[in-house]
Amino acid sequence: MKAAIQAVEFNHQVQQLLAACDLPTEDLLLPVTARRLFGCQLDGRLAGLVGVEIHGPDALLRSLAVADSARGKALGAALLAYAEQYAAAQGVQTIYLLTTTAETFFAQRGYSLAQRVAAPAAIAATQQFSGLCPAAAAFMLKRLNQPAG
Ligand SMILES: CC(C)(COP(=O)(O)OP(=O)(O)OC[C@H]1O[C@@H](n2cnc3c(N)ncnc32)[C@H](O)[C@@H]1OP(=O)(O)O)[C@@H](O)C(=O)NCCC(=O)NCCS
Numbered sequence: 001m002k003a004a005i006q007a008v009e010f011n012h013q014v015q016q017l018l019a020a021c022d023l024p025t026e027d028l029l030l031p032v033t034a035r036r037l038f039g040c041q042l043d044g045r046l047a048g049l050v051g052v053e054i055h056g057p058d059a060l061l062r063s064l065a066v067a068d069s070a071r072g073k074a075l076g077a078a079l080l081a082y083a084e085q086y087a088a089a090q091g092v093q094t095i096y097l098l099t100t101t102a103e104t105f106f107a108q109r110g111y112s113l114a115q116r117v118a119a120p121a122a123i124a125a126t127q128q129f130s131g132l133c134p135a136a137a138a139f140m141l142k143r144l145n146q147p148a149g
Pocket of ligand 1: 021023061062063064065066067070071072073074075076077078098099100101102103104105
């Protein structure tokens with residue numbers, strides 16, 4: 001399955017998809033200058049979403065969600081790779097995330113567990129980190145390869 005991934009704004013479909021996946025939406029209403037959402041449509045509906053919030057050399061990956069009916073077709077992996085490439089192009093060196101549901105998915109894609117106390121201040125200050133994700137959520141990171149030149 002090949003679906004075009006493009007920038008999307010926070011809207012009702014985004015809200016619905018994230019809610020269906022039990023992922024937080026409340027902080028998406030808050031302005032974060034360097035937050036971008038990317039999504040893809042299938043049959044005219046938002047089928048997948050990923051978000052990235054950039055804080056200098058660090059980024060928070062969030063809101064990775066694929067609709068139930070579209071799962072298992074490599075959409076999640078494609079969205080993750082897209083967000084990583086976008087972040088790397090912005091000069092991000094390390095991506096961080098919190099997850100209660102998909103630790104193995106991320107571990108298979110190069111993410112490793114990290115100590116929350118080691119989080120950079122800007123990542124620790126995000127709503128996801130400081131309140132929205134439960135303390136039991138796995139905190140993971142991946143170092144990105146910087147483009148040559
Ligand atoms: C995690 C998620 C994005 C994966 O989307 P997807 O499009 O089904 O994933 P892909 O098709 O690219 O990859 C499927 C592979 O990942 C594995 N996988 C999917 N979800 C997984 C999960 N939650 N935990 C572990 N492995 C998972 C599948 O078993 C499959 O493995 P295989 O390639 O060895 O067969 C999707 O299940 C989802 O939206 N989950 C709910 C929201 C969530 O947990 N988001 C992550 C936290 S931000």
